[in-house]
Amino acid sequence: MSYERICEVLGMGARRLERWKLENGSVEARERTQKPYNALTKEEKRAVAEVVADPRHADEGTRGLSVRLMEEREIYVSHVSIWEYERSIEVNGHRGHRRNQTNRPEKPDIDFANGPNELWSWDITKLRTPMAYVFFYLVAILDCWSRKVVGWLVSDRATGEEVQRSWDLALENEGLTQAGPCQMPKSLSDRGTQMRSIPVRQFFKKLGIDQLFARPRTPNDNAKCESLFSTVKTAPVYPGIFETLAQAVSYFNAFFPWYNGKHLHTALEMMTPCDWHTGLYLAIRQERNRIKQETFAKRRAENLGITPSEIIQETRHCLTY
Secondary structure (H helix, E strand, C coil): CCHHHHHHHHCCCHHHHHHHHHHCCCHHHHHHCCCCCCCCCHHHHHHHHHHHHCHHHCCCCHHHHHHHHHHHHCCCCCHHHHHHHHHHCCCCCCCCCCCCCCCCCCCCCCCCCCCCCCEEEEEEEEEECCCCCCEEEEEEEEECCCCCEEEEEEECCCCHHHHHHHHHHHHHHCCCCCCCHHHCCEEEECCCHHHHCHHHHHHHHHHCCCEEECCCCCHHHHHHHHHHHHHHHCCCCCCCCCCCHHHHHHHHHHHHHHHHHCCCEHHHCCECHHHHHHCCHHHHHHHHHHHHHHHHHHHHHHHHCCCHHHHHHHHHHHHHC
């Protein structure tokens, strides 16, 4: 059979078949099939299997499980390796590509926000009740830099008065009730009726808060708040329907402390909003980097047969300087 016919049957090019023929039995080809020097050790594979099977982390994604391994066992395993293990036992989720977003419209100018309490994003969402066309309303105010929910309010009305109440609570929570106009955060919202009402505009003007508005029919301009509402309504414990206003208030009294203090946020390097809002993220980032580098060193030492203490000591020296 000719090369052309073989390539046609196998569905490959002639150059690839020639390369296979030359590499067959060569030392270089065999070396490429050896186990990578940075492959997971048996202990790490066992830890991955245990954390995936742990019911406490049943709702965690692969990035969250990677963080839990560092926190609980001081072992770093990338979220991709965890996903590959989950795929091998057929419990993995989708890791597809997002759609092309290169032509997305420009957002309002929010590049100035590089710290907490500089720009607050807020919006109102409906909460379903047992009665058709009757809703409760959640007003949430989110710090754009740290993603912390600085204030929220649940009401049976979506009015400008409720917006002002929620902002009063947020300013009180952040200790800004006596702050001057230069210390006040700016407001980012869409162009809803409550956002553009005269009482709300006068309220912000009196406090010295500048209002930034998203463009019409462009929810991406206020994407952080939209993402918050998506997290709220897709939480595993979200009831979906609230029988009473008191039930809704009780639920969010528990949900938002969890969101601020325990929820590992993908956009925050898998840290919590409170970690970023208070500045703890710098120490956490350094500690995770230490665990990661020491894990790599131990892994290389075990796979290459080298004493791990020398590699770890050298790694710590590099991290110090």
